[in-house]
Amino acid sequence: MSVKTHGLGVFLELRKRLQSGLLVVGTNVAGGPADVAVSVGGDSSLLVRTPRGELSLALPAGVAFETGSCIHTPVGEPSGEELHFRLRITTERSKQEGPASMMETLKAKETYSFHCQGCTTRLLEDRVFSRVLPLPNGNWNAIVDDWCCHPDPFANKKLLPRAEDCLLGDTFVLVARDAGCDHTLTQEVSSAGATDGQDPKKPCHRLALVSCASCSSVLGEAVAPGTLKLYITQVVVQPAVGDGRPDASLNRSSFLEKTVAARLLDLSSSLSSFHFSLQTPDGKVVLLLWLLNADSIIASVPETCIREGGSSGPPASLSPSLRAARALKLLYISCSSASTQQREIVTSWEVNSIGHPMVLPLQVCEELLQVMGESNSTLPASMRCMRSYEVAYLRL
Numbered sequence: 001m002s003v004k005t006h007g008l009g010v011f012l013e014l015r016k017r018l019q020s021g022l023l024v025v026g027t028n029v030a031g032g033p034a035d036v037a038v039s040v041g042g043d044s045s046l047l048v049r050t051p052r053g054e055l056s057l058a059l060p061a062g063v064a065f066e067t068g069s070c071i072h073t074p075v076g077e078p079s080g081e082e083l084h085f086r087l088r089i090t091t092e093r094s095k096q097e098g099p100a101s102m103m104e105t106l107k108a109k110e111t112y113s114f115h116c117q118g119c120t121t122r123l124l125e126d127r128v129f130s131r132v133l134p135l136p137n138g139n140w141n142a143i144v145d146d147w148c149c150h151p152d153p154f155a156n157k158k159l160l161p162r163a164e165d166c167l168l169g170d171t172f173v174l175v176a177r178d179a180g181c182d183h184t185l186t187q188e189v190s191s192a193g194a195t196d197g198q199d200p201k202k203p204c205h206r207l208a209l210v211s212c213a214s215c216s217s218v219l220g221e222a223v224a225p226g227t228l229k230l231y232i233t234q235v236v237v238q239p240a241v242g243d244g245r246p247d248a249s250l251n252r253s254s255f256l257e258k259t260v261a262a263r264l265l266d267l268s269s270s271l272s273s274f275h276f277s278l279q280t281p282d283g284k285v286v287l288l289l290w291l292l293n294a295d296s297i298i299a300s301v302p303e304t305c306i307r308e309g310g311s312s313g314p315p316a317s318l319s320p321s322l323r324a325a326r327a328l329k330l331l332y333i334s335c336s337s338a339s340t341q342q343r344e345i346v347t348s349w350e351v352n353s354i355g356h357p358m359v360l361p362l363q364v365c366e367e368l369l370q371v372m373g374e375s376n377s378t379l380p381a382s383m384r385c386m387r388s389y390e391v392a393y394l395r396l
Contacts, residue, residue, distance in 0.1 A: 071086050
């Protein structure tokens, strides 16, 4: 999947824990280190002055640039196309380090509405759950023999919710189907694993895919009569307030990016695991993810967005690209287009069972790969690869 790279303008990465940062400026924007000046702006913003004009990057609350700390560091600048600067920041400890994922905010005895993320159609009647319970780990079946001294009591059994339960998986929720679903959802049986040319002996099983009746987006599966498995990347679950609908201003790519980033952050914290294997419901691995750090604050401005001889505009009218935001820094490998060196890494992950499995529909895996490819294309050339992995940032 090819993504067009962008001409480097200004890229900023700050590390809250290290209280330091890296500023990269393209040589088409500034010819040399003397052409770049960094100072503090109003409302805790960072001002970067170049011959093209003054660029204002708004920093998150509690983060401030340490005046006079910006130093040119020529090490690692490829082909003279980039200028690297190191700088220092000061940070204040905040109670809420990042946005909680939907899975972390669901609680019993509260009313929730379920909407299709694509078209905001209400899918289920408002729900008040008597229990909100986490399901065992995604690979719990593989280690159940270590728990029991007698034959597997869970063999051929599914963990299903009761009528007023909500069961939480790594990337999905299990809820009971209601009468209104006949009008808002459609169901279609699909074969999984039948066309896997790499493994013709792989057994074929059938999935009852559940889609939105309004926009036909696949939302999940019917795992049993009366039970729905809805993926967190396909639905918006929020407290029911009147007949309100979810905010439609967040486009699909941004929603997917923020949802997956928040969930990776949750799982890395709860499981102490930083390797994730993104795979489809039939077990096909699509993407390998390695979470490097979760304290990054980034801003990326392509060369085309920095006007010649003018200002980028006052802080009050900043576009999203001019506002630094929290992000996860990830290394990734696409299994479908892996090179020879990357294929060795993929094989090593498979043989050694590296990577906590995260299951999402194939289309969603491909969408996420596209989002990460676009992120990679905005990075300076010296930062797009690390060893045999590609680098991307997912904003929180």
